[in-house]
Amino acid sequence: xxxxxxxxxxxxxxxxxxxxLTGAGxxxxxxxxxxxxxxxxxxxxxxxxxxxxxxxxLSGVEVCKLIREKSMVPIVxxxxxxxxxxxxxxxxxxxxxxxxxxxxxxxxxARMKVRLRRSGGEVNSDLTIGNIVIxxxxxxxxxxxxxxxxxxxxxxLLVALAKEPGRVFSREELLSQVWGYRPATDxxxxxxxxxxxxxxxxxxxxxxxxxxxxxxxxxxxxxxxxFQ
Amino acid sequence: xxxxxxxxxxSLVIRVTGTIVLLSIILIYLAGSALYTQISSGIFDEKLNxxxxxxQSTARNAQxxxxxxxYQDKAALKSIFAEILAVPPKTFDNTAREVAIFSFAKTKVRxxxxxxxxxxxxxxxxxxxxxxxxxxxxxxxxxAKLSYIxxxxxxxxxVGHTLKIAGAGNYExxxxxSLEQQTRTMAxxxxxxxxxxxxxxxLIGIITFxxxxxxxxxxxxxxxxxxxxxxxxxELRMDINxxxxxxxxxxxxxxxxxxxxxxxxxxxxxxxxQQRFVADVSHELRTPLTTIRMASQVIYxxxxxxxxxxxxxxxxxxxxxxxxxxxxxxxxEVSRFDAQAAVLEIGEVDxxxxxxxxxxxxxxxxxxxxxxxxxxxxxxxxxxPRRIKRILRNLISNAMDHRDGKNIEVQIKxxxxxxxxxxxxxxLGFTYTDKKLLxxxxxxxxxxxxxxxxxxxxxxxxxxxxxKLHQGEIDVWGERGRGAHFVLTIPKFAGGSIRSRPISAxxx
Numbered sequence: 260x261x262x263x264x265x266x267x268x269x270x271x272x273x274x275x276x277x278x279x280l281t282g283a284g285x286x287x288x289x290x291x292x293x294x295x296x297x298x299x300x301x302x303x304x305x306x307x308x309x310x311x312x313x314x315x316x317l318s319g320v321e322v323c324k325l326i327r328e329k330s331m332v333p334i335v336x337x338x339x340x341x342x343x344x345x346x347x348x349x350x351x352x353x354x355x356x357x358x359x360x361x362x363x364x365x366x367x368x369a370r371m372k373v374r375l376r377r378s379g380g381e382v383n384s385d386l387t388i389g390n391i392v393i394x395x396x397x398x399x400x401x402x403x404x405x406x407x408x409x410x411x412x413x414x415x416l417l418v419a420l421a422k423e424p425g426r427v428f429s430r431e432e433l434l435s436q437v438w439g440y441r442p443a444t445d446x447x448x449x450x451x452x453x454x455x456x457x458x459x460x461x462x463x464x465x466x467x468x469x470x471x472x473x474x475x476x477x478x479x480x481x482x483x484x485x486f487q
Numbered sequence: 488x489x490x491x492x493x494x495x496x497x498s499l500v501i502r503v504t505g506t507i508v509l510l511s512i513i514l515i516y517l518a519g520s521a522l523y524t525q526i527s528s529g530i531f532d533e534k535l536n537x538x539x540x541x542x543q544s545t546a547r548n549a550q551x552x553x554x555x556x557x558y559q560d561k562a563a564l565k566s567i568f569a570e571i572l573a574v575p576p577k578t579f580d581n582t583a584r585e586v587a588i589f590s591f592a593k594t595k596v597r598x599x600x601x602x603x604x605x606x607x608x609x610x611x612x613x614x615x616x617x618x619x620x621x622x623x624x625x626x627x628x629x630x631a632k633l634s635y636i637x638x639x640x641x642x643x644x645x646v647g648h649t650l651k652i653a654g655a656g657n658y659e660x661x662x663x664x665s666l667e668q669q670t671r672t673m674a675x676x677x678x679x680x681x682x683x684x685x686x687x688x689x690l691i692g693i694i695t696f697x698x699x700x701x702x703x704x705x706x707x708x709x710x711x712x713x714x715x716x717x718x719x720x721x722e723l724r725m726d727i728n729x730x731x732x733x734x735x736x737x738x739x740x741x742x743x744x745x746x747x748x749x750x751x752x753x754x755x756x757x758x759x760x761q762q763r764f765v766a767d768v769s770h771e772l773r774t775p776l777t778t779i780r781m782a783s784q785v786i787y788x789x790x791x792x793x794x795x796x797x798x799x800x801x802x803x804x805x806x807x808x809x810x811x812x813x814x815x816x817x818x819x820e821v822s823r824f825d826a827q828a829a830v831l832e833i834g835e836v837d838x839x840x841x842x843x844x845x846x847x848x849x850x851x852x853x854x855x856x857x858x859x860x861x862x863x864x865x866x867x868x869x870x871x872p873r874r875i876k877r878i879l880r881n882l883i884s885n886a887m888d889h890r891d892g893k894n895i896e897v898q899i900k901x902x903x904x905x906x907x908x909x910x911x912x913x914x915l916g917f918t919y920t921d922k923k924l925l926x927x928x929x930x931x932x933x934x935x936x937x938x939x940x941x942x943x944x945x946x947x948x949x950x951x952x953x954x955k956l957h958q959g960e961i962d963v964w965g966e967r968g969r970g971a972h973f974v975l976t977i978p979k980f981a982g983g984s985i986r987s988r989p990i991s992a993x994x995x
Contacts, residue, residue, distance in 0.1 A: 269774045275781045282785065313770070339770040361777040361812055364784050 264305035293317030327353035331410040333374035350451040355412040373439030388421035389469035389481040420480040429477040508692040542646030542662035574604040583665035591657040606636040620647030642666040761826040817945040838866040845879040861899040869981040874953040881946040882910040890914040900989040907990035913970035962992035
């Protein structure tokens with residue numbers, strides 16, 4: 260059974276989230292304080308974490324950083340502010356997605372499903388992007404013989420670009436393919452994650468060779484072997 | 488405008504210096520002319536007095552010579568005349584002094600004679616003056632010009648007498664004094680006067696310029712500081728030296744700056760407080776609202792097992808929570824505008840694509856109720872897409888609500904720096920009084936009708952704020968029964984402003 264860890268200081272909201280998520284077929288673990296997350300995390304080993312930004316003890320952004328040091332588990336931030344700084348701080352700390360309260364529970368579940376989805380096993384050949392080899396079966400990426408750790412979202416993002424080399428993806432396209440969004444949502448989500456992904460896979464993130472920016476349009480995969 | 492004219496208009500120093508220089512040129516010219524006249528008449532008078540006494544003594548000598556010489560014959564007379572006319576010619580350091588003698592033409596003269604010293608032309612003595620001399624018995628003087636046979640000319644004074652010689656008749660006797668030296672002196676003085684005048688004017692100009700500049704520099708300083716203050720550099724103050732009027736200006740200026748700074752920081756604090764309040768309220772309201780929403784969804788999805796009244800209540804609950812939510816969202820947006828906390832997030836966007844997307848969102852159907860008229864090439868603009876989309880959504884859904892079964896036209900038109908999006912419907916329209924109230928908060932065109940179509944009553948007010956945030960405007964035309972036309976015009980590039988409107992709200 261899929262275990263979701265819900266971290267929110269509002270007991271009623273946490274309980275309600277528990278009801279909705281159990282209804283959707285998940286197992287739920289409720290946590291009310293930021294500083295209680297890490298001890299529980301290592302014993303429970305959840306499949307996804309719903310993390311409020313404002314938490315007593317330890318802020319959501321801090322918790323997010325601590326989790327990322329240990330694990331690539333999908334994290335969806337819950338924010339009571341649509342204050343952009345809040346959201347961006349969470350994303351930069353390593354969150355995969357965010358929802359602004361009051362959100363539509365159906366949409367929350369839909370987004371969680373995308374994050375929990377195992378990317379399809381129908382492809383078994385290795386993909387390459389730049390000088391990086393993507394092992395789709397092992398779910399790992401290798402650069403110069405070394406494995407680079409990526410979150411599942413970052414992996415999905417890289418695979419989406421690598422599957423169709425040469426095609427330029429708009430931010431909206433990436434949002435719907437990788438995040439499972441309906442159109443007309445916040446495209447900064449894409450920008451922040453592309454930056455994070457670049458910092459992991461690019462040799463020089465300032466001069467990207469693997470994920471290229473197409474000004475005014477979006478992003479595309481770098482050509483394999485096109486650089487030293 | 489030419490730069491000298493511009494300097495004249497914009498620089499007080501140049502204007503005042505220019506005026507003073509002009510005035511001093513006039514004054515110096517007048518004083519110089521008066522001085523010149525005084526000196527020249529003084530010099531002339533002195534020369535004249537000397538000349539007259541010299542001429543008188545010469546005439547007396549001549550008369551004496553002629554009277555006491557034993558007049559014998561013409562030859563003797565001639566030799567006496569020659570003796571009188573034998574004046575030494577002009578030497579290097581001497582001025583010319585010439586003598587001329589004519590016999591009276593009409594009276595009976597025994598010996599006719601006409602001659603002058605040193606090759607002087609006899610025409611050097613003006614005819615009028617000769618007539619005057621002949622009539623009068625006393626010494627006469629006048630101006631003349633020494634002209635010599637070799638063509639040399641010199642200005643001169645002529646003094647005339649009548650010589651009466653017993654037995655020979657009357658003779659005109661003239662002594663001419665060259666004014667050459669005086670003329671040269673006067674020319675020299677004139678030159679010096681000119682030089683002095685020019686030097687004085689120049690000095691006055693320079694002194695005025697520097698004194699004025701010194702005087703005005705604190706004022707310039709004040710202007711510069713004022714500009715900096717306007718630009719937001721509230722810490723800047725004027726430098727103050729001394730205790731004079733200028734220093735007082737500095738003091739009061741600085742006091743004003745302090746007052747201004749305090750006022751501004753007070754307002755900033757107020758605005759920050761309001762922002763904080765908005766953020767807090769937002770947070771406090773959102774969390775319970777999320778819970779309520781989820782709870783209502785759970786209840787709603789189980790409505791099949793409720794009895795009809797409870798099921799209907801669940802439906803109402805869900806729809807009213809949605810309404811409450813949009814009201815809260817709009818209210819927060821409005822208060823963010825009021826606290827001036829709204830910030831643009833500018834990006835490069837294809838406006839046509841954005842409009843198409845919005846139309847699909849408002850009316851996701853294949854039947855062509857909304858007609859789009861856009862340029863073939865993409866209209867790339869610097870905008871905050873979220874806000875522009877919100878404006879368009881509002882305008883288009885308003886048109887949908889009031890179209891009265893008729894089609895809607897959406898038009899995009901660009902000029903060099905601006906782009907307009909017009910939303911035209913041919914439906915209910917509105918009256919002139921309504922037009923003034925359109926952008927008021929919570930105002931509704933027609934209470935019973937509008938409420939059924941939803942909306943918070945804040946939409947247009949937010950749309951206008953969003954447009955203003957882009958330095959844009961929303962123009963409106965409407966007439967009862969003829970429909971309405973809302974036109975959003977924004978600058979195409981960030982930081983621009985609108986100077987023209989590619990689409991006018993007034994239909995042709």
